[in-house]
Amino acid sequence: MIRMDLRPTPSRFWTSASPIMAVVLTMIAGGVLFALLGKDPLVAIRTIFWDPLFGEFAFYYRPQLLVKGAPLILIAIGLSLGFRAGIWNIGAEGQYIVGAISGAAVGLAFYPLDSFIVFPLMVLAGALGGMAWAMVPALLKVRFGTNEILVSLMLVYVAENLLAAMALGPLKNPDGMGFPGSRNLSQYDSADSWIVESAGLHWGVVAAVVAVICAWVLLNRHMLGFQIRLTGQSPRAARFAGVRPNALVLFCLGTSGALAGLAGLFEVAGPSGQISIDFNSGYGFTAIIVAFLGRLHPLGILLGGLLMALTYIGGEIAQSQMALPAAAIQAFQGMLLFFLLGVDVLTNYRVRFGKTEVA
């Protein structure tokens, strides 16, 4: 029988080794899945993990890595702060949408003014929009004790309908011959978030890197970060240490909302270009996986976001080249989180094989 003993302190080795082991296990289990579907598992794994980086068309896929990774990382960094404190913002997707709408609305309002001030104002509006959307669950939780998981999640669906209303109504392109969707912001120089489009570099990438650094400093060097970690580990000890739980709820939800809003703004002003009915593509939900994949650590999230972006891009290639069903790719991504959480046990427990005992 298998027995699990709690380690006195978390294992340092397994803290860093378990994500690698999880990726390896995902490749093995995924390979079996692909083989059962009648595809060559080695080719499929190579298509997903190798081709986007070093394959024949890598020059096209590598910039995509930044484009897809940046919003995931930016959102996941914000979420990780709350998750560490036990504050569960599940509605980043909605905050992402509202941030994009707010930012885009500011940009469209100035159209066609040519000024350096337009883009910074859009960034500000995007952050405030996302933050405001996250403040709804935050204030309801602080004031009435509602569950932030439910409220933030339900607001995603409100945001999706708001998006449709905006794309069809106030933000619709007046020169669009009746088609739904706004003007293309990436063709409006003052509102464009691209820095080097061919390299996949836009201001969202810069913001993601800055967010990773700021989050690292906050968690490791600042009292607020200490309070966040303390609250997540032992809420009672946190109150004893003078942490005000309500202030922390407002800060964590506000920050994660603002970062999700920023991600939405950079997306709408660059890669996506316009507010359309189907503007959002699930970054806000995938970022939850990225946050846990990176074990809520800023550098881990950076790597986790890039890995997740890789499986997205690789998955799309595998779909188009090997005719793998989309569901198989999603199952593959799900396995990654499954194995990560499973292997995580090794960090805190030592596994022993041998006789069981009544204990």
Add this chain to the structure above:
Amino acid sequence: MTNLLTIEGLTKAYPGVVANDNVSFSVREGEVHALLGENGAGKSTLVKMIYGLVKPDSGRMTLRDAAHEPTEPRAARAAGVGMVFQHFSLFEALNVAENVALGMENPPPQRQLAARIREVSENYGLPLDPFRVVGDLSAGERQRVEIIRCLLQDPRLLIMDEPTSVLTPQEVKILFETLRRLAAEGTAILYISHKLEEIRALCDGATILRQGKVIDSCDPREKSAAELAEMMVGSTLHSPNRSATEPGEIVLDVSGLSLKPATPFGKTLKNVHLTVRAGEVLGIGGVAGNGQDELLAALSGEVLAEANAIRLHNRPIGQLGPNARRRLAMLSAPEERLGHAAAPDMSLTENALLTGAIRENLVANGFLRWPAARAFAERIIKGFDVRTPGPENAARSLSGGNLQKFVIGREVLQRPEVLVVNQPTWGVDASAAAAIRQALLDLASEGTAVIVISQDLDELMEVSDRFAALNEGRLSAPRAACDLTMEEIGLMMGGAHDMEVAHVAE
């Protein structure tokens, strides 16, 4: 009388520690047998093996001439072994009869069971209403539920783990009468405790454990408490000494403090009055669950009170949070070490930061000064003899006694003017407990006003200048500790909760 339970060469090892090393002893029928030893001496592991919770590595147990090898508590119960744990396993929202039924294999209908509970409880002088909700019962009454739950199975051997730690002196007396009556009927009782006077008053035989080994056995009635203590600890213990100082001016003044509890089964604090002078130790006794946690939370600032209800140097502080009070040199150490006084998974450095950030200057402009925090943690470890490889170790890796020394040391080193501690030596071995009490007395002699909340009356008598008791959220008027008798203390703690009546009637 014949031997009921014989234990030969019982050994149980855990990674890194041998909990029981070749333990042998026997219990006769109708004997009240004490297992005496410090925390960590292996008493709990031993009885868990008898009760089928832990399987021994080697050794033999014989119960009434038959091999006793229970693989689970159910088997042990079937063989006639009952156990009352130190921590109760009762559902607060259910009534007494429902709780008893939950522990039975085939519970009879509620009405029949209730009648049985009444009958057994009155036979043994432990009156209990089967339809009362457990959440409303005192700790002593809850223990009665656990005892009656065992007695309903007619055990041959009843194991009691530290049964008196939650009782008032009067309740202890009643419990002892019950146990003596059980013994007279032939039930053997295995009694675990480290309270020597109790063992001398109750037990016919004693086995003394130290570091997992049987050190000695004796008839406790023929030994003095000091002799027993020496056998238990293995060396003479120094009782804390204090230099007599005149108490100074009043530092902390609590008047008319009333607070509603945050949880449904918490206690309401009702009109609490107390004052503490500089250099004085105020001991607050009482049975667990009578408002101790609530009082500490109100004094630490975790729960806010009316501004004027708590005054420090005549300044209203009832509305100030924990950190604002720390700034004013009013510090506290709660009872629960893991999860309240310290964060289990954080390092000792981080735990030093937890309360030391303000007074030890460990934060500059919101940024943490890790080297300073580490140095502070090292000072605590050194100054209070905390056994750990270093400050980077997680709090949960420390033994209870070592972590408690760390928690108390962390507050003592911050030069408090008022220090409030709850259960400062709970679950701590005798030498660590002595060190902690000495540290509190030293602090008082340097002019700090100290409040010690504890359920250990011996401890309170040892350290307090004045004594008060919490009962149902009310604090009795403090009295000088030196001229109090145990009887008077018991009455201050709320007497025996109507138990006398039943005994007069018998």
